Amino acid sequence: MGRAPCCDRAAVKRGPWSPEEDDALRDYMQRHGNTGSWITLPNKAGLKRCGKSCRLRWLNYLRPDIRHGGFTDEEDTIIYSLYSQLGSKWSLIASQLERRTDNDVKNHWNTKLKKRLAAAAAAFSTRRSPPFMPLPAPAAAHAQPSPLLPLSVPTVKAEAYTYDDFLAPTAGLQDPFAAEGSSSASAGSTSASAASSGSNWSAVDNAGGFFVDFCAAGPDLAAADQFLGGFYYPLDPTLSLV
């Protein structure tokens, strides 16, 4: 049998929204907000749409306080980083980016970032041997919870993240690439860290990428002091598909 549909499919319009429908929904939301339920909104707004469709259209497209496309490198880094810790918690990830929707972040990941990362990891793995972290393992993929997880960062911050929110490891932790025994990896690397830049994130440049380190953080992030891990973020444009 299956679940009953949320509305009468024969009676509602589906597919792309027309400018007139957008105007009707925008006008209604600006006049009244969504004080009632999404289910009843289409009738009130004079729309022949499912309530869920109205909600999605408003939240992902019509809302005035959102941006579309044009993801910055900084946003990409934040998405990579949060994905490596949280997996596909798109709403959570989007909540950490200013004026981005979960749908936008998800599409951006699926169409660009995932491929870029996979290509970079594939290219990189032919050049180097372990140990290193070629791909951020989604949190959901962990058979057992890592002692490093959960990361406290994403759940508490109200405003958007910046590079500075990815905190430097405690002193004395080794660059994972240094363990390869190649002196060139460390000697030839450059490091952007709290010590050198005043910033509190750490990214060690190795062979065309950055190993971004994470630390545990208290609710205000300022109290972070426990190293949690990190992942490799390749920046070499020659490794990118796009």
Place this chain on the structure above:
DNA sequence: AAGCCAGTCAACCGCAGGGGT
């Protein structure tokens, strides 16, 4: 010019979970 293909993104679908009764 036409057809094909891959990339992009808006929109849909179904499930999970919260809140109310």
Place this chain on the structure above:
DNA sequence: GACCCCTGCGGTTGACTGGCT
């Protein structure tokens, strides 16, 4: 506690577009 309703979420689909042959 059980049930129902509604919202939010993540996965997936399909229309559209631009580039290539």
